[in-house]
Amino acid sequence: xxxxxxxxxxxxxxxxxxxxxxxxxxxxxxxxxxxxxxxxxxxxxxxxxxxxxxxxxxxxxxxxxxxxxxxxxxxxxxxxxxxxxxxxxxxxxxxxxxxxxxxxxxxxxxxxxxxxxxxxxxxxxxxxxxxxxxxxxxxxxxxxxxxxxxxxxxxxxxxxxxxxxxxxxxxxxxxxxxxxxxxxxxxxxxxxxxxxxxxxxxxxxxxxxxxxxxxxxxxxxxxxxxxxxxxxxxxxxxxxxxxxxxxxxxxxxxxxxxxxxxxxxxxxxxxxxxxxxxxxxxxxxxxxxxxxxxxxxxxxxxxxxxxxxxxxxxxxxxxxxxxxxxxxxxxxxxxxxxxxxxx
Amino acid sequence: xxxxxxxxxxxxxxxxxxxxxxxxxxxxxxxxxxxxxxxxxxxxxxxxxxxxxxxxxxxxxxxxxxxxxxxxxxxxxxxxxxxxxxxxxxxxxxxxxxxxxxxxxxxxxxxxxxxxxxxxxxxxxxxxxxxxxxxxxxxxxxxx
Amino acid sequence: xxxxxxxxxxxxxxxxxxxxxxxxxxxxxxxxxxxxxxxxxxxxxxxxxxxxxxxxxxxxxxxxxxxxxxxxxxxxxxxxxxxxxxxxxxxxxxxxxxxxxxxxxxxxxxxxxxxxxxxxxxxxxxxxxxxxxxxxxxxxxxxxxxxxxxxxxxxxxxxxxxxxxxxxxxxxxxxxxxxxxxxxxxxxxxxxxxxxxxxxxxxxxxxxxxxxxxxxxxxxxxxxxxxxxxxxxxxxxxxxxxxxxxxxxxxxxxxxxxxxxxxxxxxxxxxxxxxxxxxxxxxxxxxxxxxxxxxxxxxxxxxxxxxxxxxxxxxxxxxxxxxxxxxxxxxxxxxxxxxxxxxx
Numbered sequence: 024x025x026x027x028x029x030x031x032x033x034x035x036x037x038x039x040x041x042x043x044x045x046x047x048x049x050x051x052x053x054x055x056x057x058x059x060x061x062x063x064x065x066x067x068x069x070x071x072x073x074x075x076x077x078x079x080x081x082x083x084x085x086x087x088x089x090x091x092x093x094x095x096x097x098x099x100x101x102x103x104x105x106x107x108x109x110x111x112x113x114x115x116x117x118x119x120x121x122x123x124x125x126x127x128x129x130x131x132x133x134x135x136x137x138x139x140x141x142x143x144x145x146x147x148x149x150x151x152x153x154x155x156x157x158x159x160x161x162x163x164x165x166x167x168x169x170x171x172x173x174x175x176x177x178x179x180x181x182x183x184x185x186x187x188x189x190x191x192x193x194x195x196x197x198x199x200x201x202x203x204x205x206x207x208x209x210x211x212x213x214x215x216x217x218x219x220x221x222x223x224x225x226x227x228x229x230x231x232x233x234x235x236x237x238x239x240x241x242x243x244x245x246x247x248x249x250x251x252x253x254x255x256x257x258x259x260x261x262x263x264x265x266x267x268x269x270x271x272x273x274x275x276x277x278x279x280x281x282x283x284x285x286x287x288x289x290x291x292x293x294x295x296x297x298x299x300x301x302x303x304x305x306x307x308x309x310x311x312x313x314x315x316x317x318x319x320x321x322x323x324x325x326x327x328x329x330x331x332x333x334x335x336x337x338x339x340x341x342x343x344x345x346x347x348x349x350x351x352x353x354x355x356x357x358x359x360x361x362x363x364x365x366x
Numbered sequence: 367x368x369x370x371x372x373x374x375x376x377x378x379x380x381x382x383x384x385x386x387x388x389x390x391x392x393x394x395x396x397x398x399x400x401x402x403x404x405x406x407x408x409x410x411x412x413x414x415x416x417x418x419x420x421x422x423x424x425x426x427x428x429x430x431x432x433x434x435x436x437x438x439x440x441x442x443x444x445x446x447x448x449x450x451x452x453x454x455x456x457x458x459x460x461x462x463x464x465x466x467x468x469x470x471x472x473x474x475x476x477x478x479x480x481x482x483x484x485x486x487x488x489x490x491x492x493x494x495x496x497x498x499x500x501x502x503x504x505x506x507x508x509x510x
Numbered sequence: 511x512x513x514x515x516x517x518x519x520x521x522x523x524x525x526x527x528x529x530x531x532x533x534x535x536x537x538x539x540x541x542x543x544x545x546x547x548x549x550x551x552x553x554x555x556x557x558x559x560x561x562x563x564x565x566x567x568x569x570x571x572x573x574x575x576x577x578x579x580x581x582x583x584x585x586x587x588x589x590x591x592x593x594x595x596x597x598x599x600x601x602x603x604x605x606x607x608x609x610x611x612x613x614x615x616x617x618x619x620x621x622x623x624x625x626x627x628x629x630x631x632x633x634x635x636x637x638x639x640x641x642x643x644x645x646x647x648x649x650x651x652x653x654x655x656x657x658x659x660x661x662x663x664x665x666x667x668x669x670x671x672x673x674x675x676x677x678x679x680x681x682x683x684x685x686x687x688x689x690x691x692x693x694x695x696x697x698x699x700x701x702x703x704x705x706x707x708x709x710x711x712x713x714x715x716x717x718x719x720x721x722x723x724x725x726x727x728x729x730x731x732x733x734x735x736x737x738x739x740x741x742x743x744x745x746x747x748x749x750x751x752x753x754x755x756x757x758x759x760x761x762x763x764x765x766x767x768x769x770x771x772x773x774x775x776x777x778x779x780x781x782x783x784x785x786x787x788x789x790x791x792x793x794x795x796x797x798x799x800x801x802x803x804x805x806x807x808x809x810x811x812x813x814x815x816x817x818x819x820x821x822x823x824x825x826x827x828x829x830x831x832x833x834x835x836x837x838x839x840x841x842x843x844x845x846x847x848x849x850x851x852x853x854x
Contacts (some may be wrong), residue, residue: 052839055645057496058838059746084746146540185380223464231466231504240541242560242569245786246748250837261419269795279792283419284426285766286780287570295422298461303419305457315575317837319559319750321540330464331457351456356449360437361456366475366488509768509776510572 024163025135025204027081030107033201037105037248040268043131045083045098047105049078056159072107074135075190076143076160076183078165081311083115083252090125091255105131111187114253114309114344121347122307125253134196136204139165141188148183149346150178153186165210181212187312187325189213198347219329234294240320241293243286247314247324248300253307261299301327306335306352308364309344374429376496378405378489381420383413385443386478387435401486402493412436412473414447418458421472425505431471431496435488438476446471448476456476467504470495511677511686513693514700515666520673523689527597530633531686533565534599544598551664552601555779556643557829559606561756562598563612566629571779573624573763578773590627590777597685598635600664604649605730606636606661608756613661614821615759615832624779633681636662640711646830648843650721654827656711667704674704692719717833720847722814722824728853729815731848737852739803741845744838747802750785750842751832752809757817760784810845 034046045064050071052059057076063069089104108116113134120127129366140162148157148169155171160183162168167180181189188194190213195206214220225233245262248254261283268277283299284292308328315325335341338361341352368393394401409439410416415437425434434455442448455474463469475490477485524532533747533778534546535555542558542567572589579585591730601789639656649655659665666672673674674696677683686693696704721723732738752758758839762782767775783789785806790799801804817825826842 053841053844054833055675055837062743080744085744123446143807149670227463227466229466234427236464236538240539240543242753242781244749244753244783246750246837248747250745268791268793272795283423283745285507285778286762286764287766287778288507288780291426291505293390294465294505295419295426297418298422298465301461302454302458313837317748317750319754319835327461327464330461334457334460340401353450353454356446360449360453362452364456364459365452365475366473366489509766 024161025074026103027072027140028097030074031069031072031202033203034063034105034107036073037131038064038066038069038327043105044102045107046072046107047082047089048072048133049080049082050075056157060090062143072224074107076140076162076180077256078107078109079142079185079313079316081112081113081115082108083119083311084250086116086119087124087252087255091257099268100129103129103131105133107133107135108196109135109137109189110194110196110201111197111311113315114193115311117198117344117347118253118307118309120256121344121349121351125163127347131201132196132201133198134202136196136202136206137188137191137194137206138204139161139210140167141191143167143183144185148178150204151178151182178220184212185212185312185316186218187310187315190215191310192216216329216333218323219326219333222323222326234313235290237258238290238293238297240246240295241288241297241322242320243288243296244319246299246319247322250313250317251304251308252311254300260303261296295327297322298322299326301331304328305331306341306343308332372502374497376404376493376501377397377428377497378431378433378496379424379429380405380407380433380489381416382407382477383436383443383448386414386437386441387475387481387485389478390420390435390481390485393479395482395483396488396508397482399482401490404449404486404493404496405489407505408478412442412444412447413445413451414444414449414452416453418454421458421462422486422505425452425471425502426507428502428506430499430502431492433488433492434474435477435485436474438478441478468499470499471502511683512696512701513675513686513689514669514696515689516673517671519692520553520695523692524551524599526688526690526692527685529597530597532597532599537767544600547599551633553637553668553820555600557601557602557605557831558756559831561829561831562591562601562634563605563608563610563759565596565598565632566609566611566625567616567759568628569781571624572786573779575776576765576774580772584773590623595631595633597635599635599637602639602643602656602829603636603656603660603662603664604632604647604654604827606660607649607654607827609634610661610826611706611757611817611821611823611825612759616677618821620663622624625818626655631665633685634661634666635682635685637668638665638667638708638711640668640707642716644719644830644834644841645703646833646841648717648830649828650716651722651843652824652826652828653722656849657716661706665832667701667707669703669707672700672720674700674707675720702782716828717830717843719814719843721850725814725846725850726818726822728850729797729811731853732757732849733807733811733851734834735848735849738807741802741848742806742840743801745785745802745806745840746837747785747787750837751842752783752785753781754828754831754833754835756814758809759782760789763819771838778787786813806840806845810842810849813842814846 049058050061533544535553616622813826
């Protein structure tokens with residue numbers, strides 16, 4: 024089990040010694056037991072940091088926000104920024120570096136292993152606790168230790184964990200400057216792409232009916248896009264409302280901007296948005312699962328991204344977030360890429 | 367086929383690369399090869415330049431079928447463009463099928479500038495395969 | 511007019527409302543929403559994911575269609591909403607109070623025919639909250655209550671095996687009259703139980719805005735506070751808080767072009783969102799709310815200061831959705847309490 028104090032000490036040291044300008048991590052929020060993202064700059068704040076099964080967020084998003092803020096202020100940082108990163112988060116950081124969003128030396132990765140566990144899903148936990156309120160939930164090996172008003176309860180982590188964690192191939196941040204917790208990569212709890220395989224077994228008509236139902240619920244809140252570290256475009260190509268203008272943007276550019284879809288949250292526009300996003304994330308999505316977690320209407324977005332990921336692995340031998348120097352999926356090719364579908 | 371089905375003419379949007387497939391379609395015309403007039407050609411510089419948005423947008427606007435055609439492997443005017451197309455289009459094709467769009471509505475071909483006859487055959491086959499599927503209304507926008 | 515309805519007869523009442531299209535909460539893929547009643551209606555929902563604001567203020571509203579006829583001025587055809595009567599069952603008091611606030615915006619200073627024509631054909635049958643539906647309810651702090659009837663046509667209270675019905679408006683009375691003898695006169699014991707259920711409901715613990723009355727002035731004094739950036743630090747700029755809110759109502763208007771020769775299309779209103787980064791982007795490139803702190807300040811102050819200044823009431827009704835559904839835990843109760851505590 025990881026002692027959160029070691030994470031706090033690492034953060035405090037880095038800040039106190041002036042080795043980093045900030046640490047992005049998790050702290051307890053105002054919503055009961057749930058953690059929330061925080062960026063601390065003062066070594067005294069290090070004691071606020073937490074590490075538990077509610078550290079859902081992919082903090083790599085805040086590296087992107089930081090980079091954008093620096094670019095806007097036209098500042099070059101003199102120190103790296105530190106970040107607490109799970110296995111999935113570390114892979115996201117690798118993708119961002121692969122795409123030259125920032126350099127390796129700009130980021131100090133405080134890796135944390137999920138060991139035998141992962142993040143929990145609130146409704147799964149609520150079901151198992153039968154109405155008792157959880158005050159905290161920590162991973163200990165393959166168990167989740169939950170504290171309730173009535174005392175401590177130990178649950179098998181696999182029964183409360185998110186699908187994305189159950190199917191996770193690598194619950195350990197390979198890319199790190201320092202890492203806490205054991206590498207239990209061999210723990211594979213559920214076969215990768217299990218949810219996807221189950222879905223693909225449906226007939227074409229059932230698959231279409233399923234997505235119709237999902238995309239009719241979509242309200243285009245764009246939480247899926249906003250929470251994804253890899254959706255860093257200032258202007259989202261599929262949604263022309265985010266057309267950034269500057270003083271030098273001409274009237275003609277503004278008048279001629281392409282509108283691929285309408286703002287109406289109707290099925291046809293929603294499908295185009297989601298499919299385009301899935302394509303733009305092909306080879307880049309590392310399945311942190313945040314898009315699916317944040318969706319307020321429970322659209323199983325992971326299915327779309329997992330499909331791209333599995334095709335990339337099986338047919339192009341491609342693994343997203345594997346190496347900083349690697350090529351991008353859609354800007355590279357192999358001679359044996361499948362082509363039988365082409366007449 | 368019912369009378370209605372026989373009367374139905376599928377609308378195809380064909381993205382053709384300028385250097386090979388578009389020229390091939392011109393050759394079909396100049397050679398007076400008879401083939402169905404269902405395809406609206408859109409010339410693009412290279413099959414590799416085709417964004418998934420073009421395909422989705424064509425379906426969104428009511429295309430019954432979408433065709434992409436480029437240079438044969440090894441013959442791309444930009445050397446590697448069609449290799450990239452082969453990869454990207456494989457992905458979008460898989461995604462379309464996964465969502466439940468009929469696989470026959472989307473296809474890709476390699477047609478060289480000398481293959482006027484092949485282009486005509488590709489379109490002929492596509493129209494024949496699209497007719498029984500009827501009009502596309504899964505991805506089509508309801509513009510009322 | 512007060513009546514008792516046996517729970518088993520709820521579906522019969524709905525069936526008797528032949529002039530109305532009835533909606534009730536239903537769950538699909540884990541998401542509660544108001545859906546057309548098919549088969550049995552159920553009222554055992556916590557609260558719906560989205561409030562009922564979409565009935566009078568839909569995500570997409572077509573104002574008019576336009577068509578360019580050669581040699582003539584463009585032809586505009588207004589598209590008014592249909593005149594179907596719709597009744598929604600299971601509306602929580604916070605959402606009903608939200609409707610009252612939406613009504614003020616779209617009827618007080620403007621004559622929005624689209625909103626009003628839909629609104630005038632709506633009826634809301636509420637369900638009192640015996641227990642708070644959410645861990646983040648705070649209706650009491652903002653002038654509401656789990657048993658408030660403000661904005662409702664009928665208020666139902668769950669008494670176990672039956673509902674206690676109270677007509678609030680003439681429409682409510684007529685809905686209840688249509689039920690005929692499905693509804694019984696309440697006995698003294700029924701009234702007593704209803705009163706005690708209400709008293710218990712109001713006594714249930716909730717979250718609390720510490721100084722709701724002082725909020726407008728204190729927020730006004732805190733415009734330049736550095737707390738806004740600090741509290742908004744984790745905000746990802748999505749649209750969840752605003753789209754799920756019973757009272758948020760900003761919108762965008764666009765032309766959806768459906769044909770280019772001749773030119774034709776529709777002028778359409780869609781929901782917009784002040785939390786999107788470019789909501790206040792000017793064509794010059796200047797953005798007066800360029801940071802998450804500025805945008806959080808805007809939303810919170812609109813709820814607890816600006817609306818109060820314009821309409822004499824808080825815009826927020828304490829439903830708690832923005833708190834429970836925020837991906838990163840931004841908590842409006844925490845924000846208002848913190849900022850007002852440090853005001854000035």
